[in-house]
Amino acid sequence: xxxxxxxxxxTVALVLxxxxxxxxxxVLLAGAVFLLVSALLTTILPPPSGVAVSRxxxxxxxxxxxxxxxxxxxxxxxxxGPIYVHDRLPPEVRVVEGSNLRVVWKWPGSTTTDLSYRLxxxxxxxxxxxxxxxxxxxxxxxxxxxxxSCGPAFDVSVVPRIRSITRLNAVRAVxxxxxxxxxxxxTGASTDDFRELRPYQPGDPLKQIxxxxxxxxxxxxxxxxxxxxxxxxxxxxxxFLDMADYMDxxxxxxxxxxxxxxxxxxxxxxxxxxxxxxxxYAYNSHGGRGELLTPEAGKRQFNRLIxxxxxxxxxxxxxxxLQAVERCKSFLFRLQPHVFIITRLDVHYLRPGEASGSxxxxxxxxxxxxxxxxxxxRYSPVRxxxxxxxxxxxxxxxxxxxxxxxxFVARELxxxxxxxxxxxxxxxxxxxxxxxxxxxYR
Amino acid sequence: xxxxxxxxxxxxxxxxxxxxxVRVPSWMERADGLxxxxxxxxxxxxxxxxxxxxxxLQAIGRDRFAFWLMxxxxxxxxxxxxxxxxxxxxxxxxxxxxxxxxxxxxxGDMTLFVVCLVGLVALHRILGMxxxxxxxxxxxxxxxxxxxxxxxxxxxxxxxxAVGLLVAALMAFLAAALASYDGLLDGSSPTIVTVGGxxxxxxxxxxxxxxxxLQGFPDAAGPMGGDRSAGSRRExxxxx
Numbered sequence: 001x002x003x004x005x006x007x008x009x010x011t012v013a014l015v016l017x018x019x020x021x022x023x024x025x026x027v028l029l030a031g032a033v034f035l036l037v038s039a040l041l042t043t044i045l046p047p048p049s050g051v052a053v054s055r056x057x058x059x060x061x062x063x064x065x066x067x068x069x070x071x072x073x074x075x076x077x078x079x080x081g082p083i084y085v086h087d088r089l090p091p092e093v094r095v096v097e098g099s100n101l102r103v104v105w106k107w108p109g110s111t112t113t114d115l116s117y118r119l120x121x122x123x124x125x126x127x128x129x130x131x132x133x134x135x136x137x138x139x140x141x142x143x144x145x146x147x148x149s150c151g152p153a154f155d156v157s158v159v160p161r162i163r164s165i166t167r168l169n170a171v172r173a174v175x176x177x178x179x180x181x182x183x184x185x186x187t188g189a190s191t192d193d194f195r196e197l198r199p200y201q202p203g204d205p206l207k208q209i210x211x212x213x214x215x216x217x218x219x220x221x222x223x224x225x226x227x228x229x230x231x232x233x234x235x236x237x238x239x240f241l242d243m244a245d246y247m248d249x250x251x252x253x254x255x256x257x258x259x260x261x262x263x264x265x266x267x268x269x270x271x272x273x274x275x276x277x278x279x280x281y282a283y284n285s286h287g288g289r290g291e292l293l294t295p296e297a298g299k300r301q302f303n304r305l306i307x308x309x310x311x312x313x314x315x316x317x318x319x320x321x322l323q324a325v326e327r328c329k330s331f332l333f334r335l336q337p338h339v340f341i342i343t344r345l346d347v348h349y350l351r352p353g354e355a356s357g358s359x360x361x362x363x364x365x366x367x368x369x370x371x372x373x374x375x376x377x378r379y380s381p382v383r384x385x386x387x388x389x390x391x392x393x394x395x396x397x398x399x400x401x402x403x404x405x406x407x408f409v410a411r412e413l414x415x416x417x418x419x420x421x422x423x424x425x426x427x428x429x430x431x432x433x434x435x436x437x438x439x440x441y442r
Numbered sequence: 443x444x445x446x447x448x449x450x451x452x453x454x455x456x457x458x459x460x461x462x463x464v465r466v467p468s469w470m471e472r473a474d475g476l477x478x479x480x481x482x483x484x485x486x487x488x489x490x491x492x493x494x495x496x497x498x499l500q501a502i503g504r505d506r507f508a509f510w511l512m513x514x515x516x517x518x519x520x521x522x523x524x525x526x527x528x529x530x531x532x533x534x535x536x537x538x539x540x541x542x543x544x545x546x547x548x549x550g551d552m553t554l555f556v557v558c559l560v561g562l563v564a565l566h567r568i569l570g571m572x573x574x575x576x577x578x579x580x581x582x583x584x585x586x587x588x589x590x591x592x593x594x595x596x597x598x599x600x601x602x603x604a605v606g607l608l609v610a611a612l613m614a615f616l617a618a619a620l621a622s623y624d625g626l627l628d629g630s631s632p633t634i635v636t637v638g639g640x641x642x643x644x645x646x647x648x649x650x651x652x653x654x655x656l657q658g659f660p661d662a663a664g665p666m667g668g669d670r671s672a673g674s675r676r677e678x679x680x681x682x
Binding site for chain 1: 452458468506523524527528529530548551553555556559560563566567570571574578581582583585588590591593595598599602603604605607609610613614617634637638640641642644645647648649651655
């Protein structure tokens, strides 16, 4: 639609024209001519049309914190005036280079402009990038234009970043102490997965003798070769993730919530690489009910965990650890795993005037989990990982109140039979913490 | 811009005062005596009052009304000089004008009137550009791109005024050329009909294009924050 003011100008010109003709007045006629020429020019200048925006993404899956380049090419064929090109982005996405909103001025003739920009995903999840919207408008304030949207909508999957565990594997002490490796399930059913050929030992079943291999390779001791198969499972591990909204504090790229996800991914990567069975439970997540990952082994389990981690959102702290343990107890009794609880300890500190029920239940859950190790007859402590919230830079250095509260809670938990791992993500990677934790027990 | 237009209006009024021959009652003569003392400050008073009124109307959210009121305030003083160049003397027939004491230059008055209109058109567009700049700022447009759009809009405005003045000057030149036939056509109906006819043709062309523009963009949405879904469409070949 045209602005009413343009119609007003035409009306004024018409009045001057009629008055000039009726009065025979050249002055009024000259004014009418000027206004009419102005109105005519603004009318005949068309807004940009024939607009198309092509958009492409290099990849539709990335890690948290990765940057993606969105390539946009604008082409317009006719008209004069500004063209607005806009990509509506989810709030979790940050533009790190260029801009998702661009304004291009178009003169007569075809024009092609590169409007690429780079964006960064600061959170896990599945994000939708809607179609690119564009608006063109006529110059000189005429409210006439066109608009549309181009390009396909993209669904970008952002998965949590998992640190490499190479350094942890390199620690020979891990294998020796058996804190994180070993605990092979020597008994129990065997799988069909072939592991190696080895000389026959007394007690091996005769059906395991590989006659062909034994016939080909004549050993000096004349012992036949038997097929060694993988045991059904090695030790189990279980991760409890606290997804309460008090974990979602600080900067988006590195806050206790994202650090919890990173830590659980690292632990899962390590245990599954060793052939362990892994289960996980995220309590206090969005929606009220926790997210359960049923225990399994293998690489697919890691993918399942990553999928679960990618969809986790913080929720109100409506479910405590004791309830989570109750919900998972059937798995825990069957698996008798090493248990990791990843949370913030300072939020469990009992402040004066607060009911003591909350922390007591947390401690009861830890005690119950620790008793699993006693039942299995091996030393298998519950490991509570405290993710330290990063304090703003203006906070004075030294032992703050939060740190003091953390230590108090940690001491209580140690007395309840847990092993507490304090992790400051701002200072070191989780792998380093694990390495140090292993070396303490060496 | 508005101050200049107001000053121009004051000048035209002042200049016209020498050409008028009117009878005034005695109380007005006494008031005129008082006003003699403030003559040097009258333009300042007028411009200040105009600006203050304009700002006050803007402050209460009557921007459009404020603009058209100021447009009226700056053009009305041009009415008397323009009236003095009527070739069809209706006022004589109606007997409400005593006459002018001297002749005024038609081209001088025409120039002043057109300059007033140019100022109004420019002022209106500058206000629109300010609004556009504000909207772009609110949407977070890059300052460099914003400046570029403003610069090109300014260039187009200058071009628009230049073309408008050129055509108006051509019309005036045509009128002068017709008047040069030793008074045969000076101020006669054929001059008026020629110039007026040209203006009428321009008006017809403008209205024609205007209506065609209305029919040609049935889905035209507001350029800033209008209903985007109304004009949404998928461009062929854009899916990559």
